[in-house]
Amino acid sequence: MTHSPETPEVPIRPYEVTAAEVVPGDLFALSPEEAAGRRWHVVTHTLPVSPEVIRVTLRPPLGGVDHEEDLRREQTVTVAGRRVDVAAVPLAEPEPLEGVEFRDGDRLTVLRAVDPLAAEVTYVRRWGAWHRDAAEPANAHAMTDAEVRRRAADAGREGTVVRHEPRPVRAARAAGPRRVVVTGLGAVTPLGVGTGELWDGLLEGRHGIRELTDPEFDGLPVRIAGTVPVDPAALLPRQAARRMNRAAQFAVLAAREAWADAGYAAGGTRESGLDPERVGVSLGAILGDASVLVGGDRRLRDRGPRGVSPLTTPMTVPSQAASQVSLDLRITGEARTVTSACASGTEAIGQAADRIRYGRVDVALAGGAEAVVTPAIMASFAAMRALAEGDPSQGTPSRPFAKDRGGFVNSEGAGVLVLESEEHARARGARIYCEAAGWGLSADAHHVAAPDPSGDGIALALRRAVRDAGGAVEDVVHVNAHATATVDGDLAEARALRGVLGGRSVPVTALKGHLGHLQGAAGGVEAVAAVLTLHHRVVPPTVGCGEVDDGIDLDVVRDAPRPLPGTGDLVLSNSFGFGGHNAVLALRRVGAA
Secondary structure: OOOOOOOOOOOOOOEEEEHHHOOOOEEEEOOHHHHHOOOOEEEEEEEEOOOOEEEEEEEOOOOEOOEEEEEEOOOEEEEEEEEOOHHHOOEOOOOOOOOOOOOOOOEEEEEEOOOOOOOOEEEEEEOOEEEEOOOOOOOOOOEOHHHHHHHHHOHHHHOEEEEEEOOOOOOOOOOOOOOEEEEEEEEEEOOEEOHHHHHHHHHHOOOOEEEOOOHHHOOOOOOEEEOOOOOHHHHOOHHHHHOOOHHHHHHHHHHHHHHHHOOOOOOOOOOOOOOHHHEEEEEEOOOOEHHHHHHHHHHHHHHOHHHOOOOHHHHHOOOHHHHHHHHHHOOOOEEEEEOEOEOHHHHHHHHHHHHHHOOOOOEEEEEEEEEOOOHHHHHHHHHOOOEOOOOHHHOOOOOOOEOOOOOEOEEOEEEEEEEEEHHHHHHOOOOOOEEEEEEEEEEOOOOOOOOOOOOHHHHHHHHHHHHHOOOOHHHEEEEEEOOOOOHHHHHHHHHHHHHHHOOOOOEEEEOHHHHOEOHHHHHHHHHHHHHHHHHHOEEOOOOOOOOEOOOOOOEEOOOOOEEOOOOOOEEEEEEEEOOOEEEEEEEEOOOOO
């Protein structure tokens, strides 16, 4: 219910008259105090009761129930200097809600009808409580079912109109966006090869950061990194490995694990009974493997043009990881590469989800792969004063959200998810980890490297991800934070999360104390961890965070794993990169409506 178009929007200028002067159509208040509190009624009828008394019938100006007042003729009352068309003011009987069974998804509108300038407030029932609509602040008061029934019962006396709108029954649709689910996971990280090594290491609080002992790193100001402890080439056929850069090797190993974990046959699409044209690859990378180009340049200087391998160019491009996964599993639908700094892996997963959602493909391998632990990259990060220092044997040097954090640790690896349409997964009886429910992008437009300290761009990506998932911020049950352990980056992310979550205590974890920063692969690996968090209903701890910075003010999970809260269904996985690239993935529990 809104303002009637017949009611002119003219200023209310209260003045006093006697009751004998009141006529139908007047905006009426019994006292100046009620007028000041914007508690007005429309006079719909007057009736002399005796020579001294007049009975007036009153109705809230935005609609409601009538009530009567007996006034002495000489009694002073307040009118608004504004007339109302009585016929345009609806008579609205209270809606009894005592016997109504409420369900999540129901809506409630509340209108303070005695205030001519009031607007409706909408509440949505989520997880057993009534929350203000998404446009309202997230920390606005949530009502219980008992409070809703009480407000409805008191509506007539209070001059409000309360309307309950049951959740609509969804009608079958011939076509529309498809639900996307996660059916397979694969990872190669500084904690080891495989998602088992990753998950066990996260829960046990281990880290994979090591000293760089190769002579090519001699003389660098920082010589620690998160390196994969196994030679990936040794796990692949020799001829195939020779044609892949290190990042592509990581990607193929992670993709093979995810493919098998999803229940598909070794060898690829044909062996699994899939149409290869209905399967895609979407991987994020910043550089892929920077060492190939550096090595080619070195051989050119040392041996001349004949010393440069013909594979240098195809092994240099960031798209090599996606193309090698496509080759290895015989995928012809598409092989796309996303390059958006450290947000690359998360954006690649989001793009793959959209390709499935809108019917371009049915299955996709999505994530990120990176191998940039090279002397030049390490020297560049050190010159930026962005790298953490410390002895890995004494604990992780990467300390996200900690008061004593001093920078990130450069790392390598890959993380891959198998995504597919829900109907495709259920038709083949696949195990479903969770739903890839939505994602959000934004750009800071602030600085070439530094984050926007306001956190506004990050907040926009967070809200877009929740909205794309068809949820509300009250549904967020956990956040896997980007949190690189840089001073400004952690503060900007924390500020954005506080603003979006509205002060709600949501458990937050950051994995870069375990893994370092995997650059373009970070979003892929952290998405794998977020999926496992939902699947096992356990939140891994943030290692390296002995004392949380006072400016963070988040519920950072530390010291030990914590059970995932039971109320809520969305997990957010954040990735933010140089140049203001922001990407957020929203994952939903299996079985949620």
